[in-house]
Amino acid sequence: MAKRPATIIHVAEKARVSVKTVSRVLNDEPNVTPDLKARVLAAVEKLGYSPSKAARTMAGSRSYLLVAFNDRRLTLDNWRSERGNEWIDQMLYGAMLRCEQSGYHLMFELVDRESDQLEKQITAVLSSLQPDGVILTPPNCENPVVLGALKKRSIPFVRLNTPVRGQGPRVYMDDRAAARQATKHLLGLGHTRIAMIAGDYKFSSSILRVETFEATMEAAGHPVPEARIYKGDFTFEAGVAGARALLDLPDPPTAIMASNDQMALGVVSVAQARGLAVPGDLSILSYDDTIGVRLSAPSLTAVRQPVAKMAEKAADMLITASAAGEKQIAGNTLVPFELMVRASTGPAPK
Amino acid sequence: MAKRPATIIHVAEKARVSVKTVSRVLNDEPNVTPDLKARVLAAVEKLGYSPSKAARTMAGSRSYLLVAFNDRRLTLDNWRSERGNEWIDQMLYGAMLRCEQSGYHLMFELVDRESDQLEKQITAVLSSLQPDGVILTPPNCENPVVLGALKKRSIPFVRLNTPVRGQGPRVYMDDRAAARQATKHLLGLGHTRIAMIAGDYKFSSSILRVETFEATMEAAGHPVPEARIYKGDFTFEAGVAGARALLDLPDPPTAIMASNDQMALGVVSVAQARGLAVPGDLSILSYDDTIGVRLSAPSLTAVRQPVAKMAEKAADMLITASAAGEKQIAGNTLVPFELMVRASTGPAPK
DNA sequence: CTCTTAGATGATACCGCTCCCATTCTCGTC
DNA sequence: GACGAGAATGGGAGCGGTATCATCTAAGAG
Secondary structure, rough: OOOOOOHHHHHHHHOOOOHHHHHHHHOOOOOOOOHHHHOOOOHHHOOOOOHHHHHHHOOOOOOOOOEEEHHHHHHHHHHHOOOOOHHHHHHHHHHHHHHHOOEEEEEEEEEOOOOOOHHHHHHHHHHOOOOOOEEOOOOOHHOOOHHHHHHHHHOEEEEOOOOOOOOOOOOOOOOHHHHHHHHHHHHHHHOOEEEEEOOOOOOOOHHHHHHHHHEEEEEEEEOOHHEEEOOOOOOOOHHHHOOOOOOOOOOOOHHHHHHHHHHHHHHHHHHHOOOOOOHHHOOOOOOOOOHHHHHOOOEEEEOOOOHHHHHHHHHHHHHHHOOOOOOOOOEEEOOOOOOEOOOOOOOOOO | OOOOOOOOHHHHHHHOHHHHHHHHHHOOOOOOOOHHHHHHHHHHHHHHHOOHHHHHHHOOOOOEEEEEEEEEEHHHHHHOOOOHHHHHHHHHHHHHHHHHHOOOOOEEEEOOOOOOHHHHHHHHHHHHOOOOOEEEEOOOHHOOOHHHHHHOOOOEEEEEEEOOOOOOOOEEOHHHHHHHHHHHHHHHHHOOOEEEEEOOOHHHHHHHHHHHHHHHHHHHHOOOOOHHHEEOOOHHHHHHHHHHHHOOOOOOOOOOEOOOOHHHHHHHHHHHHHHOOOOOOOEEEEEEOOOOHHOOEEEEEEEOOOHHHHHHHHHHHHHHHHHOOOOOOOOEEEEOOEEEOOOOOOOOOO
16 A cells, blocks of 8 residues: 655656656756646646655755754753744744745754864765755854865855854844944933843854944943943853843943843843832843743843844745856845834933 | 765775675664774765765665654744744754654645645655655644545654544643643632633644533533633634633633633733733633743743653654654554643632 | 585665757758 | 758666675584
8 A cells, every 4th residue: 555656757658758858847947848848747747746855866966955054052952941942943934935935945953063073963964965055053154164064065055144254145134233223222211331241252243242332332422341241151041140240230230231032031030039120220122032022021122133034035045046056155135133122121210 | 176975885995895785884784794894984984974865765765854744824823923833843852853863854844734735735745755754743633634645655654742543643642631630720729710712623632621621610510601612723812802702701700721822821911901910810721831921921820731752752653663664653652741830820819 | 524504795776866968850041 | 952050859877875686605514
């Protein structure tokens, strides 16, 4: 009863044409008469035929597969702590749907940025899966080992949301402008003692945000003392520790900006524990705008990263290039961010 | 510079053995002397060789690929509304990590349960991807078209979290016991006027939960009038509509149980809008226990579904069977649920 | 010491497709 | 009317593995 799926040969026989002609029709190649084309399509329909990806990959120059390399530690940490992983969620949404449109597939891989096996891991995936393109997320998109492995094999790739230029095509948002706008939002509310909980400096966005924050504050006449920058690592716990350290300063901040949502939620929990009203006593601003900050009490003002759009665009670039047989991906794409003003930021206390 | 990956032939040459011997080593087949095995492994290492999945799929009887069929509508709705999709997240976590351990891969497919092309969609995926196994989530795991297509092609599959037995192997939780425990939790708090917002009846868990709720109430001497069951469809909006309808009853409930998290959050929003204290005036209990209900204010008491564990187990069953060359999957697996008691349920008001 | 037998290895035919290279056919051209 | 260009089709060689089967070796039996 194990019904074997139909092959291209069955289709060819049924349509009374050569295998090659079927292939032409399937791949929309030119020089096929409408008559034959119709016969082939009819046979395909009747047999419920769908070409084997494996065979196509072997024989042809395309595999109809994109791979997304995510950071293993970051990803697993999020999963384990049951915080969910909206980055991945949104990537799936954006990239997968785009892939589907063109008969492509998307595969997730977790790679360990700290492992000395990193290059081997990447290489193994590339040679066993032979993807037509790769999507890199931070911090992989800034990792020379990862980039080197891809370049050595001339696998087209697109980097998601890295501010680092010159290392290949990327789809990104303007981190600098976002940090500036976020800072100005707080300044506009009358805050002058603003602190920041930075992200892991292995992510260059983290550095950029801090720098821009400092520059913007300085320009407004409120230079930021070093103590008001806390180095975090994107975890909830870092948010808690950072908030405590910052609020224990002799001149505690009236607003705290966190470089991602989980740290911001950590800040919220500390504020609540200390009986500080948000935003009455303390304003809180976050980056990422994942679901947690929209549902938290109060809902958080946040810089929204259009992850789904970025992923969709990245997939689009890779598929387009692959379909055209190009190994080189065209230019960069800037996608707009948005400052979602919600209930966690308000006028500075007197 | 496009370095071609090494093939099994290169390995064979380097190790001075036949291609077949390399294949034996790679697949842990018996009857290879340690000497040769060592030579082969050394060559593999030196060349950074990793066998092509495509070639293996074509030549062999395994593809090292599992496919998870998710419901397209449900999934996309969740994504579009930016509520996230923790089911998928957790499946990735559980199933993907299990796959990784055995050199397998997991691929997500969205299929439209309402489409008349459903069977064609499934068939296309099966014949183009040739997965070694399929994981089905509700409501696909109860869809005769889906099940039929899989059976026709003898593709092993495991159904996740369906109470329907006799249609193939499944990994599931005891919905009946969960509904009973949830109901008793509320009864224990003194509630007698308890209402339920049911899920889409296309998911048989929905029906089971309602029935068990009714039976448990009846046994406790508090039969549930029909008006206290609202038929929802798993959306936030259904939760809102349901809460309004139920609270507008002449004898409004003191507790509402919702068949999933989004509907429960809808109930919370109505309660807040009407100035009802939770749980002072109204207790709320939910199913699924996704991240939203843990972060909401107040955090919700919920029946936790161990989705990651279920997915891991499902992947495990499929991989084990596939490795053993069996087309038949062994039995069912019951995984434990847990009632997470949080701040949204409390003693019934006087 | 020959015969059996199981273990160890290799040769080779595919698997289902794409790609390169004929081959045939139809025109338009001089 | 012979000839070349280009369109329409087909033939057949791989792609990189696995599976079947043949071959060869060495250990144990009589």
